[in-house]
Amino acid sequence: MQSFRNVHGALGFFDHFDARAISETVGVTKPHPLMFIDAMRKLGLRARTRAAS
Incomplete structure (x- = not known):
């Protein structure tokens, strides 16, 4: 997490x-599917919710 914070923080x-x-x-x-499931959960989305493109 810290390296992620460092890189994204440095880039603004x-x-x-x-x-x-x-x-x-x-x-x-x-790219394990749990990565996407975790992001969706954190955003309050359900598996049947689709993102607009």
Whole structure:
């Protein structure tokens, strides 16, 4: 999490995200589906909710 915060903070966009799914926190490697499920949960979305494109 700290390296994520360092990189995004240095680039100036850490505060532009409503949710973060970080592989070490979720406990899986990318691109495991749990990464997306974790992000959806943090955003208050359900599995049947679709994101607008």
